Amino acid sequence: MEHRYLGNSGLKISEITYGNWLTHGSQVEADVATACVRAALDAGITSYDTADTYANTAAETVLGEALKNERRESLEIFTKVYFPTGPKGPNDTGLSRKHISESINASLKRLQTDYVDLYQAHRFDYETPLEETMVAFADVVRAGKALYIGVSEWTADQLKQAAALAKELKIQLISNQPEYSMLQRAIEGEVVPASEQLGISQIVWSPVAQGVLTGKYKPGEQPPAGSRATDSKGGSDMIASWLSKDEVLARVQELRPIADEAGLTMAQLAIAWVLQNKNVAAAIVGASRPEQVTDNVQASGVELPATLLARIDEVLGDAVERDPGRTYEKSPKTRLT
Known part of the structure; x- marks a missing residue:
């Protein structure tokens, strides 16, 4: 497992x-979730990302239980605050001082740790x-x-605004967590250049586009049984926009010969692709089975030649989302309750 510095800091993840x-506390049972975490640990993964809102706090609890016997200093644990939690009252959401102060205490309790390495505004x-x-x-x-x-x-x-305030307050703002994949490249036009100037890295989510880039979803065919597209607990909603196209x-099916040539599975190719971006510190992967973790980690350390990257661009063409405005759309303009 390769490690990279996170932003302009001494922290490696x-x-x-x-x-x-979309797994712990909702899609899979606690014993399977723990088995997936064990597989991650065995594969050399030291960084673990969660959020208080995942499964309405249950995901943090499951992760805390799975990691409780590990050496804390050997792990990097990330969590987030913003979205509604608990009974979802008027102050159970947002980034007010009240919600942040109360949420970090609750997250630490669920995670069974005295501190998190990275606390993120969701x-x-x-x-x-x-x-x-x-x-x-x-x-x-x-x-x-x-x-x-x-x-x-x-x-x-x-x-830029947050980084300026962080500098005044003498704290380190070192990361952004956006969606990023071969198909979703909205951050490349504005967010990545700004981040490079500010000393901020990307920790990207959905590098396989909710599973679309694994190639298991075929045009004109019903989604495979048991796949995310058939999950009624949230997974199907997230992937719906891709499956409608x-x-x-x-075009994703045309990536298979490229993956074969590189000696990678489709998922490994997708994960390796995001890691070619030097502003990306990490790709977040989830799993509903331990073997998925074992497969995904094979993307670590892979270098894709420029000719292969050019072929991927040619295959996907205008199917790629590049509009920087998509990032603005991700944050609700009023608090969700």
Whole structure:
């Protein structure tokens, strides 16, 4: 397992990071979730990403239980705050000082740890002054409850504003967590250039486009039984937009000879592709079976030649999403309750 520095910091994280968004506490039972975490540990994955909102806090609990007997200093644990949790009252969401202060304490309890390595703003909060949010994060860091600060799906301008405040407050804002894959490249035009200037890395989610880039979804065919597209607990909603585009699914099938030539599975090719971007510190992978973890980690350390990358671009063509405005759309303009 290769490790990379996260942003302009001394922190190294595993370039394949294990995430439990749509699995722990919802799709799979706790014993299977624990087996997946064990597989990640055995594969050399040291970084684990979760959020308080995943399965309405259950995902953090499952991850904390799975990691409780591991040497804490050998792990990098990330979690997030913003989306509604608990009974979803008026202050159970957003990036207010109240919600941040209460959420970090609850997350630490569920994760069974005294601190997280990275505490992330899950979205931008348009209803809370950014200064209030950043001061609250600074207090979390100074209290020793988080070592570094990150964000998720923030625009280039939002990153610049937050980085300026972080510098004033003398805390380290070192990461952004956006969606990024061969098919979803909205961050390349503005977010990545700004991040490179600010000393911020990307920890990307959905590098296999919700499973579309594995090639298992065929144009004109019903999704395979037991796949994410048939999951009624949230997975099918996330993948629906891709599955509605037969042209995209057809082009993905044309990537198979390229993967074969590289000696990779389709999933490994997709994960290796995002890791070719030097501003990407890690690709988050999830799993509903331990063998999926074992397969995905084979993408670590893979270098794809420029000729192969050019062929991927040629195959996918205008099926790729490149509009920078998609990042702005990711953050709700009013708080969700």
